[in-house]
Amino acid sequence: MLKINKQDALDYHSQSPAGKIEVVPTKPVSTQLDLALAYSPGVAEPCLAIAQNPDDVYKYTAKGNLVAVISNGTAVLGLGNIGPAASKPVMEGKGVLFKKFAGIDCFDIEIDATDPDEFIRIVKALEPTFGGINLEDIKAPECFRIETELRDKMNIPLMHDDQHGTAIISSAALLNGLEVVGKRIEDIKLVVSGAGAAAISCLRLYLALGLQLENVVVFDKDGVINASRTDLAPLQMHFATSRPVSTLAEAMEGADVFLGLSAANVLPAELLLKMADNPIVFALANPTPEIAYELALATRPDLIMATGRSDHPNQVNNVLGFPYIFRGALDVRATEINEAMKLAAVRALSDLAKEPVPDMVNRAYGDNTLAFGRTYLIPKPLDPRLITTVSPAVARAAMESGSARRNIEDWTAYEDELRGRLGVNQKLMNRITSAARANPKRVVFAEADNYKILKAAQILFDEGIAVPILLGNRKKLETIAQANNLDLHGCQIIDILEEDAKREEYANLLYQKRQRRGITLYEGRRLLRERNYYGSMMLETGEADAFITGLTKDYGKSIVPSLQVIGVEEGVKRVASMYIIQHKKGPFFFADTTVNIDPTAEEMVDIIGLTAEAVRFFDAEPRVAVISYSNFGSNPGELPDKARRATELAKKRYPELILDGEMQANTALNPDLLREQYPFSELAEKGGANTLIFPNVISGNIAYKVLQEIGGAEVIGPVLMGMRKPVHILQLGASVREIVNMASIAVVDAQQSQTNRGL
Numbered sequence: 001m002l003k004i005n006k007q008d009a010l011d012y013h014s015q016s017p018a019g020k021i022e023v024v025p026t027k028p029v030s031t032q033l034d035l036a037l038a039y040s041p042g043v044a045e046p047c048l049a050i051a052q053n054p055d056d057v058y059k060y061t062a063k064g065n066l067v068a069v070i071s072n073g074t075a076v077l078g079l080g081n082i083g084p085a086a087s088k089p090v091m092e093g094k095g096v097l098f099k100k101f102a103g104i105d106c107f108d109i110e111i112d113a114t115d116p117d118e119f120i121r122i123v124k125a126l127e128p129t130f131g132g133i134n135l136e137d138i139k140a141p142e143c144f145r146i147e148t149e150l151r152d153k154m155n156i157p158l159m160h161d162d163q164h165g166t167a168i169i170s171s172a173a174l175l176n177g178l179e180v181v182g183k184r185i186e187d188i189k190l191v192v193s194g195a196g197a198a199a200i201s202c203l204r205l206y207l208a209l210g211l212q213l214e215n216v217v218v219f220d221k222d223g224v225i226n227a228s229r230t231d232l233a234p235l236q237m238h239f240a241t242s243r244p245v246s247t248l249a250e251a252m253e254g255a256d257v258f259l260g261l262s263a264a265n266v267l268p269a270e271l272l273l274k275m276a277d278n279p280i281v282f283a284l285a286n287p288t289p290e291i292a293y294e295l296a297l298a299t300r301p302d303l304i305m306a307t308g309r310s311d312h313p314n315q316v317n318n319v320l321g322f323p324y325i326f327r328g329a330l331d332v333r334a335t336e337i338n339e340a341m342k343l344a345a346v347r348a349l350s351d352l353a354k355e356p357v358p359d360m361v362n363r364a365y366g367d368n369t370l371a372f373g374r375t376y377l378i379p380k381p382l383d384p385r386l387i388t389t390v391s392p393a394v395a396r397a398a399m400e401s402g403s404a405r406r407n408i409e410d411w412t413a414y415e416d417e418l419r420g421r422l423g424v425n426q427k428l429m430n431r432i433t434s435a436a437r438a439n440p441k442r443v444v445f446a447e448a449d450n451y452k453i454l455k456a457a458q459i460l461f462d463e464g465i466a467v468p469i470l471l472g473n474r475k476k477l478e479t480i481a482q483a484n485n486l487d488l489h490g491c492q493i494i495d496i497l498e499e500d501a502k503r504e505e506y507a508n509l510l511y512q513k514r515q516r517r518g519i520t521l522y523e524g525r526r527l528l529r530e531r532n533y534y535g536s537m538m539l540e541t542g543e544a545d546a547f548i549t550g551l552t553k554d555y556g557k558s559i560v561p562s563l564q565v566i567g568v569e570e571g572v573k574r575v576a577s578m579y580i581i582q583h584k585k586g587p588f589f590f591a592d593t594t595v596n597i598d599p600t601a602e603e604m605v606d607i608i609g610l611t612a613e614a615v616r617f618f619d620a621e622p623r624v625a626v627i628s629y630s631n632f633g634s635n636p637g638e639l640p641d642k643a644r645r646a647t648e649l650a651k652k653r654y655p656e657l658i659l660d661g662e663m664q665a666n667t668a669l670n671p672d673l674l675r676e677q678y679p680f681s682e683l684a685e686k687g688g689a690n691t692l693i694f695p696n697v698i699s700g701n702i703a704y705k706v707l708q709e710i711g712g713a714e715v716i717g718p719v720l721m722g723m724r725k726p727v728h729i730l731q732l733g734a735s736v737r738e739i740v741n742m743a744s745i746a747v748v749d750a751q752q753s754q755t756n757r758g759l
Helices: 006-014 032-038 044-052 054-060 084-102 116-125 142-153 161-181 197-209 293-299 322-331 339-352 359-365 386-400 411-426 428-438 451-462 474-483 500-514 521-527 531-540 555-565 601-617 638-653 665-669 671-677 697-710 736-756
Strands: 066-071 105-110 132-135 158-160 190-193 216-220 257-260 280-283 304-307 441-445 466-471 492-494 546-549 576-582 588-591 623-627 658-663 691-693 714-721 727-729
Touching: 044 054, 066 084, 084 105, 084 322, 084 386, 116 142, 132 142, 132 161, 132 322, 142 158, 142 161, 142 197, 158 161, 158 322, 161 197, 161 257, 161 280, 161 304, 161 322, 161 339, 190 197, 197 216, 197 339, 280 293, 293 304, 322 339, 322 386, 322 411, 339 386, 359 428, 386 411, 428 576, 428 736, 441 451, 441 531, 441 736, 451 466, 451 474, 451 736, 466 531, 466 736, 500 521, 500 531, 500 555, 531 546, 531 555, 546 555, 546 736, 555 727, 576 601, 576 697, 588 601, 588 697, 601 623, 601 638, 601 691, 601 714, 601 736, 623 638, 623 665, 638 658, 658 665, 665 671, 697 714, 714 727, 714 736, 727 736
Parallel strands: 066 105, 066 132, 132 158, 190 216, 190 257, 257 280, 280 304, 441 466, 441 546, 466 492, 546 727, 588 691, 623 658, 623 691
Antiparallel strands: 576 588, 576 714
């Protein structure tokens, strides 16, 4: 289970700029004309247009892609009524998820109002600003009335996600679970622990799917809900049972399904034995479910189980729903999120789980066995098909039910638009880190006597991404860890000066490898006192799975020991490096940016091949442009000639590769310019390039650093390509996050390397 350090969480939220979201202009505001258009006097024109035709607000403003995440802080996570200000970090976080998974912009709004009438009045008054409203963390029973009245009074999509998100995701899981065991929802007996907003919403949606009310028994903290109760809201009393049961044990007799939305460990294991054959248990209390997953399966091997946790199969995670539901609702300008739209989302999720799982999802979760069945009832959160499956289904349902004010005619174009909205949010590093967690490997760090390495090592171990091996002076490492409150209990520390026998063993191996390359046994013994040689030898002998260095030394000095000890892949003449540029229009891949100073045309062909293979490693299809200052012969010169020659040779060697050049960088990245000026280019019809091959290290290095510093891009790398085993060299002075990213890549590199070698 992932451990969160209190200070880490506070530091994460407080580092400049404070919080997790910001407002970024979408139009240029750099000239006097820009300012005059953005504000006075030019802004008057769209104002007048909207006054004349109110629907033009969607044309001239951001309303159509703007959702408010609104709370009064009365039921925040498991923290209870902590107030609106204290709820703000959660609401900002919800906004991040909207943007990350569906490209939806958000404002979080925390309202200091616990009176439902006042809350309703305030939210209703916000309707002109937003395209949709996501209510969050409002306590029951007030949340039922608030949502019902606001839906009636407002003409934009509105949903209380705590209720309906869980209902939609669990409904999809329930339908598929029942299909797996051959039962009908009309026939099942259901026991529910919990009678809050989520539980009631689940039950209402299950009824819409065919569940029979007389087959339901609900418990809350005060016992069974029956006609004698006088302390509950009408919506809760709607599920009062007339069956003569008073205890959970009595209700579980012959039950087909248990739904838990209550508290940890409230379901004793022995009660599972009372359930019908092939029982289904949804234990959704978080982070600790109503019954532990391992205990439940050990008690009933025929059980199908879902939880709210990511470390168990069938995670009921609301992020499978709300981003895509609002995306579809916004795109047709729906007046509400109605039952038809919710049911469409349920069916879309249910159906998607039955489709073959893409390789990129298998790799992300380190599980090639993902297929519809007992342990795969609903899609995984990192499945890129969610946005093109759920959002169109919701949009169609809105159109068919009469809620839509805008129709979608070309559904293929709409799906392309949805993919384009994600940009950088294609979740590249999410998939990499998830794949790493599925099968963590031993990563040796040469420069462990550095706070950044030690902090990254703690994160890697705590998150289950890697098993860190730290090379450095033991006392110095322990001093740094103690001074910075770091916990290194899961990390192996090796002080190589204490390892005389191992150094001698490694020195002999190095001598055998390099005795005809100028290294004597004496020299080998000297070199093995250096951590880069020692770490490389650990990787070479199989005592580690990946090696990382370069934080405190320049690239050239850092890479030489690994080249001497590990060497390059068979058939590779030289290594190269690539940076991943995470941008709102990306990701993009830049090579060579570090290793090859001034490659020949023939050497550039090798770099193209290595880069294309690396891009596929990151689950992207390479669209390669060979970059110069010339467009297809428009300017003479040595560099354009080299780029042109490299392109010609590469097309012959890699005929299947989408590739063109020589061309300028803006041409390669601008599909409209390509189609207008160079329609003959293969890249013109493929949407432009995502992979840039630079003619020398100067241009590549400058390009990525400019993007990193002033272009607003997150840069990952350099990814070393062509080594026989996983070796990666950090940027000089890399941040903790960059070290964690690189280690995650190294782990997945090691996984695939070992698979390719049949290990």
